[in-house]
């Protein structure tokens with residue numbers, strides 16, 4: 001999967017990014033997305049996530065790596081709590097008023113949430129490797145955003161918290177599956193239903209962080225990871241990520257067949273390359 005066929009073709013403008021509290025810098029094969037609202041602890045709105053989806057739909061074809069981080073000393077305080085006030089936030093609709101006053105049906109709200117989830121789903125694309133660089137708090141939607149990435153590199157002050165149940169909500173931004181995949185259902189229940197903070201060292205022990213480094217070493221550690229990832233063949237990396245993503249849902253025989261099928265494609269590509277030399 002690369003670009004969506006029926007989505008926007010132009011990337012979000014600087015104004016759209018700013019209204020969505022995002023920064024985007026694309027340099028060759030690396031796109032860096034920064035949540036940029038430090039005065040509200042990088043809290044995010046619905047517009048943040050629809051714009052994230054827009055970024056995913058319009059990334060240049062040669063982008064292989066996406067790094068997501070937060071401006072300043074925090075990853076993200078999750079959803080902007082103003083989204084739950086009747087008036088919403090920054091001119092954006094409230095999450096609750098439509099249901100409260102009967103102007104939105106449940107189906108419409110589900111469609112709205114599906115649109116928000118698009119901002120998280122594309123981060124699993126096999127042709128990309130996505131990295132969350134987490135400093136400080138990653139709360140609620142912030143934790144789910146980090147969970148949507150392939151790799152999590154944490155500063156040693158990072159704290160992950162699935163706050164939603166404490167607020168009367170469920171985590172609905174595609175975070176429950178990766179959480180369970182990584183820590184198992186029992187630990188996931190404990191983490192979510194206590195809404196406690198999981199520190200960086202525990203996160204690493206649980207598999208929620210691939211790497212934990214001192215805070216001032218975070219940018220360098222992410223750059224090292226990016227360089228290592230870029231050193232592999234892109235097509236092989238894409239095929240391998242696709243294989244790994246289906247492994248948990250496959251039987252051994254199904255996975256062996258998938259490996260064969262993918263390898264035939266790789267061997268054919270290598271043969272074409274050899275013939276062209």
Ligand code: ACO
Nearest residue numbers: 039040041043077078079080081082137139140141163164
């Ligand atoms: N939405 C809107 N504003 C926020 C949010 C948020 N999620 N989080 C922080 N802010 C604002 C505060 O209101 C405060 O604004 P003010 O300066 O105008 O008073 C400012 O950011 C600083 O917040 P502090 O709480 O003082 O920052 P601190 O560094 O001490 O704490 C922390 C950071 C732990 C993240 C804390 O702000 C917090 O718990 N925020 C709420 C987290 C939350 O419940 N998120 C929703 C989870 S559910 C979901 O995401 C779906």
